[in-house]
Amino acid sequence: MSTAPTRGLHMQPTTPFSSYQLGASYDEMFSAASVPRHHYAALHRHLLDLPDEQMRRRKSVADQSFLHQGITFTVYGRDEGTERIFPHDLVPRIITSPEWSRVEQGLEQRIRALNEFLKDIYHEGRILNDNVVPREMVHSCRHFRREMRGIDVPKGIYITVVGTDLIRLPSGEFVVLEDNLRVPSGVSYMLTSRQVMKRVFPEWFRQTSVKPIEHYPQALLATLRSLAPEGRPDPTIVLLSPGVFNSAYFEHAFLARQMGIQLVEGRDLVVNDNILYMRTTTGLERVDVIYRRVDDDFIDPLAFRSDSILGVPGVFNAYRSGNVTLANAIGTGVADDKALYAYVPRIIRYYLNEDPILNNVETFLMTEDKERQHVIENLDKYVVKAVGESGGYGMLIGPHSTAQERAEFKDRILADPRNYIAQPTIQLSTAPCFIDGAIEPRHIDLRPYILFGDKVTIVPGGLTRVALKKGSLVVNSSQGGGSKDTWVVNE
Amino acid sequence: MLSRVADNLYWMSRYLERAEHTARLLDVQLGLILESGQEAGDGRWLRLVQCLGITAKPPPTEDHSRLIHWLAFDAASRSSIVSAISVARENARQVREMISSEMWEQVNRMYHEARALSAGGYQDRDPQDFLQTVITGSHLFRGLLAATMNHGEGWQFIRLGRYIERAGLVSTLLDVHFREYLPDGQTEIEQGDHLEWIGLLKSFTAFEAYCKVYTAELRAGRIAEFLLLNREFPHSVRYAVDNIQIALEKLPEGASTQGSSRLHRLSGRLQASLNFSQMDEILADGLSTYLADVQRQCIQIHHVLHQVYIDYPIETAIEA
Known part of the structure; x- marks a missing residue:
């Protein structure tokens, strides 16, 4: 019998995977065409057995559930109707526990080193005196806060909540793409996505030992409690949100409810004699810890941007006096600066005297003449990022760019080299996604959430973000990305 | 309870009461004009504006449909039903976590219905369907309030x-x-x-x-x-x-x-x-x-x- 498929005669049975094309990227499910990796084998079988209409039905149940819970985000830069349901993919992403424990160790190492770095640059500045990190690089960062110099923060913890973006290289190695040390968001999608998946595919959870993540709110609360000012054994903790117009308002409300703490806005808080209070109907109530989801710039119009109406006048002085804890601390953004990122391996070695467990993506600094020259001549091969931007804005993806865009970026780089870095185009790994009735590979990344208080806590997995557009490498929700549930399983 | 939350709840409720009251008053007035079989004089409409305690300057009363538009549909008029519902919804939105989701959905639905019905010009529109929708919506909201919230x-x-x-x-x-x-x-x-x-x-x-x-x-x-x-x-x-x-x-x-x-x-x-x-x-x-x-x-x-x-x-x- 001929192996060449001939139309009509040797019809291959169509499976949901019929159109699954492996590319140059690492694929999470398949090690080779139609050969699932061991930890994906059970899911692969399930998907083969699940009739198409079943999958569609469950997809619609899941979508309804997201809709009713109002799990939405706001897209900036468009007019009305900017509130959208967060796109969600049903096929879970699976990571084995040995893989995960290495990631976990690497993240803990990185977070401890970055925290040491922050403590150092806001105090003696040893790493700057030793010329391991250029002083110029730190002081020119727009997130560096002179006001924080010499201030001791509770337990020396600057970065309480971190979301680190990891990607998987074609070799299968996890590397760090970006650290988010200011106000990382997305954890509510991780939690609600798991809730919905359990409702839609209970049988998958019965048959697989997926590590739980549901304790994240309790862990966050315990972490925040551990940072309360001295002498406040039963601290009042609040979540400070910019308000309903913020794109992550759903998440703020969700986390506050899950932790059982008040969701406050700047106008609910007042400072008197360096003590922070919230206005309640029964009078002023002292506040000890703020989990703030308001950026540094806006948190105190007396200390930072005076035009801010989101903040609390005087809160910085209350903070400096040690009467209230802010989590994260002020000025942490200097350590997730995209140019400083290139120095993180050196930072880890400097403070911990260890080799980094998780590597960085190769990064070219546009402040270095040679590196800049090289990148500008090869812009079509690189991804150029503006240092101060996030959310996938202000980026040039070389291979997908037009000559005009490249010319534009060249001018921008030359005008302000400190504001740009370049990285080689990286093939993010792909994972199976349910697209229009079939299963197709799409590019993904991974954002685990790290909590740092008395100890470091990382719930297993994190938020897997998906570039739902075919071939796209941009996973940000503002740019057409979605999410999927992330399972850490014992093999 | 946060003072701001109490304030939002208070105003949400005031504006809904106001929307319902305005709708009923307009509805009754339109009925009276039909029953009395005569075109209403300016006095009636001026009194209606007074009854609602409106201090803003109404449009000229000779054009009655324009005044009705101003009282019911006009999102730019702060005295309109549509505006009252929008303000109520905006207050509710800020305290979504404090009210039941049924209540939120109802006030949100009222808002979207009112917006949809108020789109377009003011001539040749029969407002009475709209007024009934507002009155019924408000009753439903109060039922949900009694039944679903602490x-x-x-x-x-x-x-x-x-x-x-x-x-x-x-x-x-x-x-x-x-x-x-x-x-x-x-x-x-x-x-x-x-x-x-x-x-x-x-x-x-x-x-x-x-x-x-x-x-x-x-x-x-x-x-x-x-x-x-x-x-x-x-x-x-x-x-x-x-x-x-x-x-x-x-x-x-x-x-x-x-x-x-x-x-x-x-x-x-x-x-x-x-x-x-x-x-x-x-x-x-x-x-x-x-x-x-x-x-x-x-x-x-x-x-x-x-x-x-x-x-x-x-x-x-x-x-x-």
Whole structure:
């Protein structure tokens, strides 16, 4: 019998995977065409057995559930109707526990080193005196806060909540793409996505030992409690949100409810004699810890941007006096600066005297003449990022760019080299996604959430973000990305 | 409870009450024009604007459909039903976590329905469908409020908002109506005005309830008594004030003890006046004076409520 498929005669049975094309990227499910990796084998079988209409039905149940819970985000830069349901993919992403424990160790190492770095640059500045990190690089960062110099923060913890973006290289190695040390968001999608998946595919959870993540709110609360000012054994903790117009308002409300703490806005808080209070109907109530989801710039119009109406006048002085804890601390953004990122391996070695467990993506600094020259001549091969931007804005993806865009970026780089870095185009790994009735590979990344208080806590997995557009490498929700549930399983 | 949250709940409720009241008033007026079989004069429309306590300048009254548009659909007019619903929804949106999701969905649905019906121009539109939708939507909201939310502190602020608004709206309408149809010295209803007095009662869905108490014989004094002093009718001023008093008793003591007791004194005094006054004496002393006094006291209660629970100066409230 001929192996060449001939139309009509040797019809291959169509499976949901019929159109699954492996590319140059690492694929999470398949090690080779139609050969699932061991930890994906059970899911692969399930998907083969699940009739198409079943999958569609469950997809619609899941979508309804997201809709009713109002799990939405706001897209900036468009007019009305900017509130959208967060796109969600049903096929879970699976990571084995040995893989995960290495990631976990690497993240803990990185977070401890970055925290040491922050403590150092806001105090003696040893790493700057030793010329391991250029002083110029730190002081020119727009997130560096002179006001924080010499201030001791509770337990020396600057970065309480971190979301680190990891990607998987074609070799299968996890590397760090970006650290988010200011106000990382997305954890509510991780939690609600798991809730919905359990409702839609209970049988998958019965048959697989997926590590739980549901304790994240309790862990966050315990972490925040551990940072309360001295002498406040039963601290009042609040979540400070910019308000309903913020794109992550759903998440703020969700986390506050899950932790059982008040969701406050700047106008609910007042400072008197360096003590922070919230206005309640029964009078002023002292506040000890703020989990703030308001950026540094806006948190105190007396200390930072005076035009801010989101903040609390005087809160910085209350903070400096040690009467209230802010989590994260002020000025942490200097350590997730995209140019400083290139120095993180050196930072880890400097403070911990260890080799980094998780590597960085190769990064070219546009402040270095040679590196800049090289990148500008090869812009079509690189991804150029503006240092101060996030959310996938202000980026040039070389291979997908037009000559005009490249010319534009060249001018921008030359005008302000400190504001740009370049990285080689990286093939993010792909994972199976349910697209229009079939299963197709799409590019993904991974954002685990790290909590740092008395100890470091990382719930297993994190938020897997998906570039739902075919071939796209941009996973940000503002740019057409979605999410999927992330399972850490014992093999 | 956060002061801001209490404030949002209070205003959400006031604006919904206002939207419903405006819708019913407009609906009754449109009905009256049909029944009387004549085109309404400018006076009727000007009075309607007065009844609603609107201080903004209405568009010229010669073009009636334009005025109706202004009162019902015009999102740019702060006095319109659509605006009231938008403000109610905006308040609800900020406290989504405090109200039940059913309540949120209902107020959100009302908003979207109102927006959809108000799109487009103002000519040749039959507003009565819209008015009915608003009235029914508001009833549904109140049902959900009673059935799905904890009857705790937040609920009491919602109750306060509704009844403070209602007491003001009823007394304003009574005042305007009596001044027009029962000028000084007159005690009996003029034959030709019958429909107008039925309209007054219908503006509060009070016609049937009135008939059950006094029979269908309409007397101005009885109508005033019913809408002002009746203990059992939900749209009477007394009923509203009784509810204000109950809600205040259920609230915890506010930021300043002094303010709290002042608040209780104010609402207790108003309640006592409504409970023990005689209608003939009120009429003899001048209904208008009495109603103006009720309105003034309601405004005072509103201000002191805010001073005690929401806008208190921080010096008075630093915890010991």
